[in-house]
Amino acid sequence: MNTWIEFLRRINHELTFNQPASIKSINSVEIELKVQFPQSLKNLLLESDGVHDEFECDVIWPVERILEENKNIRIEYLEERETFNDFLLFSDAGNGDQFAFSITDGDSDMEEICVWNHEDESREILSSSLNEFIKGWLEGTIEI
Secondary structure (H helix, E strand, C coil): CCCHHHHHHHHCCCCEECCCCCHHHHHHHHHHHCCCCCHHHHHHHHHCCCEECCCCCEEECCHHHHHHHHHHHHHHCHHHHHHHCCEEEEEECCCCCEEEEECECCECCCCCEEEECCCCCCEEEEECCHHHHHHHHHHCCCCC
């Protein structure tokens, strides 16, 4: 793979991109959430701080939204806090379900992507990498 933007444009030429996130902003969110971003997500955000589809919906959230959404869900489900400390939300399906990386002890060296169902709070593994997930989601081969 060349760059994330080139990879994404090959899948959907109507995607739009933001200015790159700074390593400082990513590090700050990692510290606040007590989690290390997967390298693939970090690399993508360093090219574009969020990715949007042709309807201006976020395909990948910007760093600030990653922080807000992860903080909000941990507050909303405070009694089940441990449930939400083992994944890092980075996008949503537009129906309330959210996409996340699996996290173990604050480390996200696993690239596994799962979907969290907002209705029954279940999780399902969708892919083994960010590029596999994005390609499948945008092409419609991954459905929820």
